[in-house]
Structure formats: structure tokens, C-alpha cells
Amino acid sequence: MSRFFLHQQIGTGIIEDPDGTELADLAAARSEAILAARQLLAATLLAGVAPLGTAFRISDDVGNVLLTIPFGDAVPDGFPASA
Amino acid sequence: MPQPTQSFVRNCLLSVVDAEGYAAIAPHLEPVALPKGLVLIEGGTPFTHAHFFNTGIGSIVVSTADGRQVEAGLVGREGLSGFGSLLGADQCPQTTMVQIEGEGYRVAIEALRSACRRSRSLHETLLRFVHVFISQTSFTALSNVNQSIEGRLARWLLMCHDRVTGDDISLTHEFLAIMLAVQRPSVTTALHMIEGYGFIRARRGNITIVDRDALVEFADEMYGVPEAEYRRLIGPFG
Numbered sequence: 001m002s003r004f005f006l007h008q009q010i011g012t013g014i015i016e017d018p019d020g021t022e023l024a025d026l027a028a029a030r031s032e033a034i035l036a037a038r039q040l041l042a043a044t045l046l047a048g049v050a051p052l053g054t055a056f057r058i059s060d061d062v063g064n065v066l067l068t069i070p071f072g073d074a075v076p077d078g079f080p081a082s083a
Numbered sequence: 084m085p086q087p088t089q090s091f092v093r094n095c096l097l098s099v100v101d102a103e104g105y106a107a108i109a110p111h112l113e114p115v116a117l118p119k120g121l122v123l124i125e126g127g128t129p130f131t132h133a134h135f136f137n138t139g140i141g142s143i144v145v146s147t148a149d150g151r152q153v154e155a156g157l158v159g160r161e162g163l164s165g166f167g168s169l170l171g172a173d174q175c176p177q178t179t180m181v182q183i184e185g186e187g188y189r190v191a192i193e194a195l196r197s198a199c200r201r202s203r204s205l206h207e208t209l210l211r212f213v214h215v216f217i218s219q220t221s222f223t224a225l226s227n228v229n230q231s232i233e234g235r236l237a238r239w240l241l242m243c244h245d246r247v248t249g250d251d252i253s254l255t256h257e258f259l260a261i262m263l264a265v266q267r268p269s270v271t272t273a274l275h276m277i278e279g280y281g282f283i284r285a286r287r288g289n290i291t292i293v294d295r296d297a298l299v300e301f302a303d304e305m306y307g308v309p310e311a312e313y314r315r316l317i318g319p320f321g
Contacts, residue, residue: 043269
């Protein structure tokens with residue numbers, strides 16, 4: 001288990017994850033980020049507003065960025081249908 | 084065992100019940116610390132004690148065998164845990180655990196039941212609390228399907244604020260995510276947004292309520308009815 005932080009990129013800024021989460025490995029952190037992006041996208045879609053964030057930056061507990069997950073990776077290919 | 088004097092008791096139910104009702108329960112009140120994480124009621128396990136909170140907050144949580152869970156309600160100095168025992172049940176499916184540490188009184192279930200048999204006013208006061216708790220969980224259901232995560236979070240923070248002293252609530256994002264059954268970054272984002280509106284200040288492990296009135300307005304009728312019901316039927320609260 002390691003502690004992973006999911007910082008959210010918003011435009012030129014970032015919403016810091018202050019606490020992090022204990023997860024098995026980076027693959028588990030990636031799954032968390034995908035699920036979280038879907039939830040954030042779904043909430044903005046329902047509210048009829050543009051998403052605040054564009055990607056998750058996954059870092060370890062000393063601040064090294066391990067992986068960046070663009071929100072586009074969280075939705076199936078071809079979604080939305082009109083795109 | 085020395086009995087606590089009614090006028091010094093901070094639990095709202097114990098302080099509003101009449102003298103006869105208090106006399107029925109007081110000999111059985113055992114002061115206890117309520118450390119964070121302490122399980123007061125284990126789902127599916129027979130009740131042993133009810134707990135009257137003086138300070139601190141307990142969460143009533145429902146879960147599946149594979150670990151999915153959500154908070155169904157919370158209780159603090161306005162109530163007690165283990166109230167299913169007042170309704171003739173020997174156990175309940177929900178688990179109650181301390182989420183913000185505090186202190187209170189515990190009372191053995193048999194002693195609580197017999198105190199209620201001796202004092203009708205005590206029994207009725209406690210049952211009115213159960214009624215208010217049911218309205219709280221009903222509004223939780225409404226809020227869960229009707230509100231954005233920011234709205235649900237606002238309602239939840241108000242409910243915590245009613246039950247703590249001062250404006251600081253000590254909670255991690257991870258804990259909030261479990262309580263609201265959302266992914267943790269959704270909590271972080273929702274806190275970021277309502278902090279941006281100026282309603283709260285969020286620091287690691289701590290949230291400060293800055294503008295309560297604005298938070299109530301933002302919670303949009305999902306907060307306030309059970310609390311008004313408590314004041315109408317029982318007494319001061321929050």
C-alpha cells in the first residue's frame with residue numbers, strides 16, 4: 001500500500017488533494033482517478049455546466065507526479081455521440 | 084455511582100425531560116469517553132448499551148457485505164444511539180460509530196427500557212427524538228437524489244455544525260467521501276467550490292464554517308425541516 005494524491009488540473013491552476021488515499025498500487029490509483037473523473041463529469045453534465053477540471057495528476061507522498069489522466073480517458077470512445 | 088445533576092447535563096433530551104423522567108434514568112447514566120471510530124452499535128448484533136451524547140457526533144451507516152456504504156443519519160447532543168431498543172427491537176441492521184470524538188453517558192439497554200416503563204414522559208421524549216431522526220433520514224434520501232454533491236456537502240456540514248461547539252469541524256476528505264458515498268476528489272472539488280463562494284474555509288483535516296446563513300440558503304430546503312421539528316416537539320437544539 002502507498003499513499004497517492006489525486007490533484008485536479010483546472011485551467012492553469014490546480015485543486016490540491018490535501019489528504020491522499022492509501023491504495024495498492026499505481027493501477028489502483030489510476031482506477032480511482034477514472035471513477036472520480038466520471039463522477040465529476042456526470043455532475044457537471046447534469047448541472048448543464050462545463051467541467052471545472054481537465055485532468056488528474058497522480059502524485060506520491062513526496063510530490064513526484066507519477067501519471068496524468070486527462071478526463072477524456074474516463075469516457076468511452078465516441079462519447080458524446082455528436083463529437 | 085454519583086448521578087449527574089440535570090442542570091449540568093449537556094445532552095438536550097436529558098436536559099428537557101421533566102424531573103420525574105430524569106430521576107428514572109439518572110441512576111443508570113454512566114459517563115463515558117466517545118473516541119473517534121468507537122463502534123456504539125454494531126449492525127446485526129444485539130444492543131447492549133444506548134449512548135446519550137453530550138459532545139461529539141455519531142454516524143449511522145448502512146453497508147453491503149462487499150463494503151459499499153453510505154451514512155443514513157447522524158446524531159449528537161440532541162439524541163442517543165441505540166434507539167431501536169425503544170421500539171421493541173433487539174438489534175438493527177445499521178452500524179453507529181463515533182465520527183467526531185466527544186463524551187456522553189451510556190446506559191444498559193435493560194435499564195433504559197425499565198426507566199421508560201417507569202416514566203411515560205421520558206419514554207415519550209425519547210420517542211419524539213426517534214420521530215425527528217426518521218425525518219432526518221427522509222431528508223437524507225431526498226437530498227441524495229435531488230442535490231448536487233456541493234448541496235449534499237453543505238447540508239451535511241450544517242448538520243455537523245449544529246452538533247459541535249464553535250465553527251470548526253475536524254474531518255478528512257476521505258471520511259467525507261465515505262459518508263457521502265462519493266469518490267474523494269468529488270469531495271475535494273465540492274469543498275473547493277463552496278470555499279470559493281465564501282461559505283467555508285477548508286484546511287487539511289479541518290473545515291471552518293464562515294457564513295452559515297449563506298450555507299443554509301445554498302442547501303436549498305434540504306436542511307432545516309427536521310431541525311425545526313426537533314425545536315417544535317422537544318426543545319432547543321443547535
